[in-house]
Amino acid sequence: MMKLEAIIQPSRFESVKDALREVGIEGMTVTEVRGHGRQKGHTEVYRGREYTVDLLPKLKLEMVLPDKLVNTVVDTILKTAKTGKIGDGKIFLSRVEEAIRIRNEERGESAL
Amino acid sequence: MKRTVWKCCLLFAMVHAVPLHAQQPSAAPSSQRTPYATQAPNLTNEKLAQLDQRVTAAQSSADNAWMLVSAALVLMMTGPGLALFYGGLVRRKNTLAIMMQSFMLMAVITVMWALVGYSLCFGGNGPVIGGFEHAFLRGVGTEPNADYAGTIPQMTFMVYQLMFAIITPALITGATAERMKFSGTVLFMILWFLVVYAPLAHMVWGKGGLLNASLGGRFPTLDFAGGTVVHISSGVSAFVCALYLGKRTGFPKQPMPPHSLVLSFIGACLLWVGWFGFNAGSALASSPLATSAFVATHFAAAAAALSWSVAEWIKNGRASALGAISGAVAGLVAITPAAGFVAPMPALIIGLVAGACCYWMVTRVKAIFGYDDALDAFGVHGAGGTIGALLTGVFATQVINPIFGAGKAVGGSDGHWGQVGNQLVGVLIAWGFALVGTLVLLKVVDLITGLRVTEDQEIEGLDITQHGEEAYNLES
Numbered sequence: 001m002m003k004l005e006a007i008i009q010p011s012r013f014e015s016v017k018d019a020l021r022e023v024g025i026e027g028m029t030v031t032e033v034r035g036h037g038r039q040k041g042h043t044e045v046y047r048g049r050e051y052t053v054d055l056l057p058k059l060k061l062e063m064v065l066p067d068k069l070v071n072t073v074v075d076t077i078l079k080t081a082k083t084g085k086i087g088d089g090k091i092f093l094s095r096v097e098e099a100i101r102i103r104n105e106e107r108g109e110s111a112l
Numbered sequence: 113m114k115r116t117v118w119k120c121c122l123l124f125a126m127v128h129a130v131p132l133h134a135q136q137p138s139a140a141p142s143s144q145r146t147p148y149a150t151q152a153p154n155l156t157n158e159k160l161a162q163l164d165q166r167v168t169a170a171q172s173s174a175d176n177a178w179m180l181v182s183a184a185l186v187l188m189m190t191g192p193g194l195a196l197f198y199g200g201l202v203r204r205k206n207t208l209a210i211m212m213q214s215f216m217l218m219a220v221i222t223v224m225w226a227l228v229g230y231s232l233c234f235g236g237n238g239p240v241i242g243g244f245e246h247a248f249l250r251g252v253g254t255e256p257n258a259d260y261a262g263t264i265p266q267m268t269f270m271v272y273q274l275m276f277a278i279i280t281p282a283l284i285t286g287a288t289a290e291r292m293k294f295s296g297t298v299l300f301m302i303l304w305f306l307v308v309y310a311p312l313a314h315m316v317w318g319k320g321g322l323l324n325a326s327l328g329g330r331f332p333t334l335d336f337a338g339g340t341v342v343h344i345s346s347g348v349s350a351f352v353c354a355l356y357l358g359k360r361t362g363f364p365k366q367p368m369p370p371h372s373l374v375l376s377f378i379g380a381c382l383l384w385v386g387w388f389g390f391n392a393g394s395a396l397a398s399s400p401l402a403t404s405a406f407v408a409t410h411f412a413a414a415a416a417a418l419s420w421s422v423a424e425w426i427k428n429g430r431a432s433a434l435g436a437i438s439g440a441v442a443g444l445v446a447i448t449p450a451a452g453f454v455a456p457m458p459a460l461i462i463g464l465v466a467g468a469c470c471y472w473m474v475t476r477v478k479a480i481f482g483y484d485d486a487l488d489a490f491g492v493h494g495a496g497g498t499i500g501a502l503l504t505g506v507f508a509t510q511v512i513n514p515i516f517g518a519g520k521a522v523g524g525s526d527g528h529w530g531q532v533g534n535q536l537v538g539v540l541i542a543w544g545f546a547l548v549g550t551l552v553l554l555k556v557v558d559l560i561t562g563l564r565v566t567e568d569q570e571i572e573g574l575d576i577t578q579h580g581e582e583a584y585n586l587e588s
Contacts, residue, residue, distance in 0.1 A: 045428050045430075045432065046369050046370055046432075046434055047434060047435070047438065047475060048427075048471075048478075048479065049364070049369075049479075051367040051369050
């Protein structure tokens, strides 16, 4: 099992979500986050006072996937989340030891 | 000549119409009508007297209707106008606190006004402060007070003036925002109303007041709707408060952008509309002068919104929404003393000047001196009020308002440049009074309740620490 975390542009979310549903992804957790990588922020001016806003709004998708689906999902996200500009976000993958369904204590990939 | 003929016709028509009105019990039944030629002259006199009474009553009704609407409009400027304008400019953790200060003033000043406030402002005829003859609103009934407004019930005049007394201290909260205790704010505002507002209002508008232009003042200062009484007094006091309280924790390093310009936008638009009651209502009648003040008010606001936006565009390459609404408010402030004295074109000029100057005040001057006038009460009301008061002396004209008598020059544009000097005296007295009064009161209140919240409370926000609630409960 792999955990996938993807930070994406909020404007790409609907396309990513639809594409993931098409490849058979049934569950995900989405959080509104703020952050930045190499992308610079922007400047706002209120009555002459300048504020640099460097933490920009992004969406974080989290899902734990059976190994066989990982490549498909990564490809799908790469294809649909890309705008080609700085600030498109990143995908992180990490191995997951165990998954347990709270309702019936089912374990392993079948709990996903 | 034409006018006289027309008046005669009207009079004739009305005299004839009298018996047809059902509400006139003394009118003769139409069957008993006799030709005028054979009627006793005293019957004609009686009818003329009735007519006179009715004309007076009709004027009173019209004036009273406009003045009651105006009073409501001016109250709307404080709540929700100013409350929203300021509420949007603070950080979200202080939203309710700043709105509550405006709202609490609506309650506290109203009670104070009924007890002694009205009397201190408009009772008596001393040069500096009124008396106690109208304390507890004694003698304030439905009969007009001929000294101030001869066609409306004194009660209407009283409640209209009350609305000015409410918004004036509320303007100061823009400078003390995000760091002043609620208890200290309420106590300070009560004392400030008695010690600074009441004397200034009496000096400028009260009978016999030192600066009164129409009721025997030593230095006749033109202040149609409160440039000195409302805006200089609150703006300068705001400046003193900002200096005395010190900067907000983290200012100016930590960013403190407005939390909702949408609220501020709605607030500013309500202020603009409410200002018609403030300025046009200050004609104290539904008169051509009210129209004149209405037009001047609107023109100045528009011109100032433009000049602030253009200044910003030149400086930053963009015109912001906050800039446009701040400019409009600056223009409204500056036209306040001038509204009933100037023609539309000078009103445009006053607006243009005020928008650009206030922009410069809140961006450059504040940055140079580093005081934390959180929401720019001084930069907009103090500066705008001063500019407006002085320009009133320049542009006031007897064509609009022959306040010194028919045909007598009023302002510089009429050739009476001495009026600019009178305006300066008024401005200096208002500045001095506000500076000293506010400083003394801050000391006193500091000793009694304290002024600033603790640093921890400031960081947590005034909504929770002062009022035990939050503006935005995201969990509910």
